Amino acid sequence: MTKLIVTDMDGTFLNDHHNFDTKMFEAILELCQKKNVHFAVASGSQYMRLVKQFEKYQTRINYICQNGASVYIGNRLLYSEKLTHGELKSLDKVLSDQIVTTHLKQKLYLGQDGAYFLSHNGEALVEANKYFPLLHAISQINDIKELYNDNVLGMAVIGNGSITNKTLSQMIQNIIPNSFSCLGSGFDFYLIQHDHVDKVVGVKNLQEYFNVAPDDTIVFGNNYNDLKMLESTSQSFIMSNSPDDMKSIFNVLDFSNNQNGVQKKILSYLENI
Structure with missing residues (x-):
């Protein structure tokens, strides 16, 4: 069964130096390929910044940009919301x-x-x-x-x-x-x-494109602009650095963004499906 992993970037997947563990991430991508799991990052940033961050893996992952205003499958635009x-x-x-x-x-x-x-x-x-x-x-x-x-x-x-x-x-x-x-x-x-643009719109676009059910989607976030996508699935996790009022609603990861908390959870998830 096809599954989808979506993670926020800053303060969630990335550490405070805006980096991530590349060896661990390569292991994640290998397991994703083996187990028919699609990986996506969701950010308030533009596509060009995200591609630069994941330059080595550009076509192997998917991008929800500008809080859901545009969605890319690798280097191909799937959806965008323009202003007149x-x-x-x-x-x-x-x-x-x-x-x-x-x-x-x-x-x-x-x-x-x-x-x-x-x-x-x-x-x-x-x-x-x-x-x-x-x-x-x-x-x-x-x-x-x-x-x-x-x-x-x-x-x-x-x-x-x-x-x-x-x-x-x-x-x-x-x-x-x-x-x-x-x-x-x-x-x-x-x-x-x-007002209808949100990261969850990007998540739903990817779910529809890859034919993934909400309960087969795992989401990671850390702030208020992640709320709707966190609420869209039963499998949602936030960081220890998230606002206190969010911690009473969602599962809090054991490790922080500076301890590769999201990557550790994703590896554990992939190894057990």
Whole structure:
């Protein structure tokens, strides 16, 4: 029977240095191939960052990008959720409100291929570059299509730490159009996309593509933007570094992300199916 493994990246599969144990991962991929199990990573980051992270294994795994705004089977696009030009302009206008900008360091427009910015904060862009490797300065929003021929899938903002993550996330949610949602991705990053876009949408796309049932899917996460995909299966696990209110709902792994906790659990799971 076909099965699916989906793991969040930062703070979950990756250690605090944004690395993972490659030897252990190669053992995981070998077992996946033998046992008809598909492996996927789910992240708020763009496809280009994920491919760079898994360069040696690009076509052997699957990618849920930008919290579910796009899904790739190896190097092939399976699904994407695009914003119209009008939607982007409307979203950008409300996010330029001074009430919100007081608490922001950076605003980014997230395309299929790159990430774009008008004004910039140098410190914030250094941090953003870890998750969005192709950053481009633009003079107007129209440049994204006219100069780079890219489609925008959503926006990201980076907070300046002046208020709590939950407060800023709710503040943004209160001012953006009802058809959009704001999801905190940790590290004071917030992704703003169509309200039906979520990592769980990516999980469901992969389940349908590979013909995998929810109970044959195992999911790993660590933060609020993982909630819906964690709730979508009976086999869901979170990290010891997850928020306390999540620990009362989901299974907590014995080992942290710095102890290869997810990889150890996946190996154990694969060896016993």
